[in-house]
Amino acid sequence: xxxxxxxxxxxxxxxxxxxxxxxxxxxxxxxxxxxxxxxxxxxxxxxxxxxxxxxxxxxxxxxxxxxxxxxxxxxxxxxxxxxxxxxxxxxxxxxxxxxxxxxxxxxxxxxxxxxxxxxxxxxxxxxxxxxxxxxxxxxxxxxxxxxxxxxxxxxxxxxxxxxxxxxxxxxxxxxxxxxxxxxxxxxxxxxxxxxxxxxxxxxxxxxxxxxxxxxxxxxxxxxxxxxxxxxxxxxxxxxxxxxxxxxxxxxxxxxxxxxxxxxxxxxxxxxxxxxxxxxxxxxxxxx
Amino acid sequence: xxxxxxxxxxxxxxxxxxxxxxxxxxxxxxxxxxxxxxxxxxxxxxxxxxxxxxxxxxxxxxxxxxxxxxxxxxxxxxxxxxxxxxxxxxxxxxxxxxxxxxxxxxxxxxxxxxxxxxxxxxxxxxxxxxxxxxxxxxxxxxxxxxxxxxxxxxxxxxxxxxxxxxxxxxxxxxxxxxxxxxxxxxxxxxxxxxxxxxxxxxxxxxxxxxxxxxxxxxxxxxxxxxxxxxxxxxxxxxxxxxxxxxxxxxxxxxxxxxxxxxxxxxxxxxxx
Numbered sequence: 001x002x003x004x005x006x007x008x009x010x011x012x013x014x015x016x017x018x019x020x021x022x023x024x025x026x027x028x029x030x031x032x033x034x035x036x037x038x039x040x041x042x043x044x045x046x047x048x049x050x051x052x053x054x055x056x057x058x059x060x061x062x063x064x065x066x067x068x069x070x071x072x073x074x075x076x077x078x079x080x081x082x083x084x085x086x087x088x089x090x091x092x093x094x095x096x097x098x099x100x101x102x103x104x105x106x107x108x109x110x111x112x113x114x115x116x117x118x119x120x121x122x123x124x125x126x127x128x129x130x131x132x133x134x135x136x137x138x139x140x141x142x143x144x145x146x147x148x149x150x151x152x153x154x155x156x157x158x159x160x161x162x163x164x165x166x167x168x169x170x171x172x173x174x175x176x177x178x179x180x181x182x183x184x185x186x187x188x189x190x191x192x193x194x195x196x197x198x199x200x201x202x203x204x205x206x207x208x209x210x211x212x213x214x215x216x217x218x219x220x221x222x223x224x225x226x227x228x229x230x231x232x233x234x235x236x237x238x239x240x241x242x243x244x245x246x247x248x249x250x251x252x253x254x255x256x257x258x259x260x261x262x263x264x265x266x267x268x269x270x271x272x273x274x275x276x277x278x279x280x281x282x283x284x285x286x287x
Numbered sequence: 288x289x290x291x292x293x294x295x296x297x298x299x300x301x302x303x304x305x306x307x308x309x310x311x312x313x314x315x316x317x318x319x320x321x322x323x324x325x326x327x328x329x330x331x332x333x334x335x336x337x338x339x340x341x342x343x344x345x346x347x348x349x350x351x352x353x354x355x356x357x358x359x360x361x362x363x364x365x366x367x368x369x370x371x372x373x374x375x376x377x378x379x380x381x382x383x384x385x386x387x388x389x390x391x392x393x394x395x396x397x398x399x400x401x402x403x404x405x406x407x408x409x410x411x412x413x414x415x416x417x418x419x420x421x422x423x424x425x426x427x428x429x430x431x432x433x434x435x436x437x438x439x440x441x442x443x444x445x446x447x448x449x450x451x452x453x454x455x456x457x458x459x460x461x462x463x464x465x466x467x468x469x470x471x472x473x474x475x476x477x478x479x480x481x482x483x484x485x486x487x488x489x490x491x492x493x494x495x496x497x498x499x500x501x502x503x504x505x506x507x508x509x510x511x512x513x514x515x516x517x518x519x520x521x522x523x524x525x526x527x528x529x530x531x532x533x534x535x536x537x538x539x540x541x542x543x544x545x546x547x548x549x550x551x552x553x554x555x556x557x558x559x
Binding site: 044104105113 | 293298299302314316317319322324327328330375378380417418445
C-alpha cells in the first residue's frame with residue numbers, strides 16, 4: 001500500500017476559509033501556497049491553524065527560484081522551514097523554474113533552457129534546499145510559452161534528469177503538460193510515458209485559457225476535457241497519486257470545486273483497483 | 288556558480304525583457320508557425336505587468352476609486368516601471384508605493400494621495416501583524432493596587448499610530464462609503480489603527496491626551512508618569528479617574544496585550 005496517497009484535495013483559498021470550517025467539505029486534504037502564510041499573524045494564520053486541525057496539508061511554494069543564478073535566499077528558506085514546523089505538511093513543493101535575478105522577483109514561473117549546465121545548476125540547488133529543510137522536495141513542471149534555442153533535450157528528459165540527480169520527487173501538473181504540449185507542439189502522452197513513475201507523488205489539475213494559437217495557464221476555468229483525458233492516462237501509468245485542483249482566479253463557491261473534485265474521484269474509481277475495504281489501491285497499474 | 292555562464296546571461300536577458308522591454312533574448316527563443324519569438328516573449332512581458340497591476344488594484348481599492356481610471360493607470364504604469372518587486376511575496380509589492388507617490392513629479396503635487404495610500408498600507412499591516420492575547424477588561428482591577436504606579440503597558444502588535452497632515456482618512460472613509468469625498472485640505476490628525484478580537488482591522492481618531500498617553504506608554508513610561516501627564520491635561524482632581532477610564536476603554540477595545548511591572552522594551556509602531 002502506498003502511504004503517500006492522500007486522496008483528493010483542493011488548494012486552500014482565502015474565499016473559502018469560512019466555508020471550509022463551517023461545512024467541513026468532503027476534501028481529503030488541502031494544499032496551501034506557502035508564501036500566503038508567511039505572515040506574522042491575523043486572519044490568514046488563524047484560519048490556517050483552525051483548518052489544519054481537521055485536514056492534512058501540503059505546502060506549495062512559488063518563489064524558491066530554484067533555477068536562478070542568484071544565490072539561494074536563505075532567509076526565505078528559514079521562514080519556509082518555520083512555517084513547515086507550524087503546519088507539519090505531508091510534503092513541500094516548488095517549481096522547476098526560476099523567478100528572479102539580482103534581488104528582483106518577476107513573480108512568474110520562468111522556464112529553464114534544457115541544457116547540461118542548467119541540470120547541474122538546479123539539481124545542486126535542490127540538494128542544498130533539501131539539506132536546509134531536512135526533507136525531500138517535490139518539484140513541479142511549469143507551463144511555458146517559450147523554449148530556448150540552446151535547449152539540447154526535451155522538457156521531460158530535463159525534468160527526469162534533474163529529479164534523479166537531486167534525488168527529489170515530482171509534482172506532476174497534468175494541466176501544465178497539456179498547456180506546454182499545445183504551446184510547443186509536443187505529444188503530451190509521450191511526456192507522461194517518459195516520466196519515471198517512482199518519483200511521482202502528486203498531481204495538479206487546473207483550468208487554462210485557450211487562445212487557439214496558444215494556451216495560457218490561468219487557473220481561472222474549470223478543467224477541460226483534454227486535461228481530464230490526460231489525467232486518465234496519468235492514472236493508468238502512475239496509479240493512485242494524490243490529486244488536487246488548483247483554482248486561483250474567477251474562484252467559484254467551494255461546493256462547485258468539491259463537485260469538480262468528485263469528477264477526479266469518479267475517473268480514478270473507474271481506473272484504479274480497490275482494496276476489499278473499498279479504498280483505492282495505491283500500487284501503480286502500469287509502470 | 289560563475290556569473291559568466293550562458294544560463295546567467297539568458298536570465299539577465301529575460302529580466303531585461305520584463306523590466307525594460309529589451310528584446311535581445313528573442314534571438315535565443317524558438318518561434319514556430321503559431322507564434323514567433325517576439326509573440327512568445329510578449330506573453331511573459333504582459334503577464335508581468337498584469338500581475339503587478341492586479342496587486343496594486345487589490346491592495347489599494349480606495350486609492351483606485353479615488354484616482355479614477357486614467358490617473359490610476361498613470362500611477363500603475365509609472366510604479367511598475369520605477370519599482371520592480373524585491374519581495375518573495377506579492378503581499379509586499381506596494382510597500383514602497385506611498386514613497387513613490389510622495390516623490391513622483393506628478394503625484395507629489397497632491398501630497399494627500401501619498402498619505403491616503405500610506406493609510407491603506409497601515410490597515411494591511413495591522414491585518415497580518417503578529418498574534419498576541421489581549422488583556423481582559425478585569426485585568427487591571429485584579430492587580431494589587433500597590434504595583435499600579437510601576438505598571439507599564441504592552442500594546443497589541445497590530446496597534447499603530449497614524450499621523451496625517453491632510454484629511455486623507457476622511458477622504459478614504461467617504462470613498463469607502465461610496466460617497467463624494469471632501470476636497471483635500473490640510474488637517475492634522477492622529478489615528479489609532481488596530482486589529483480587533485474578531486481579527487478585523489479598525490481605526491479611530493485619537494484625541495490629544497490619548498495620543499500623548501500612547502506615546503508615553505510606547506516609550507516605556509509607567510502609570511505614575513501617565514497620571515502626571517493626565518493631570519496636566521485635565522487637572523489633579525480628575526486625573527486618576529480620567530486615566531482609569533481611558534485604560535478601561537483601551538482594554539475593552541483590545542489594544543493592550545499585557546500590563547506589567549517589568550521593564551521590557553516597548554513595541555512602538557508609529558507611522559507618519
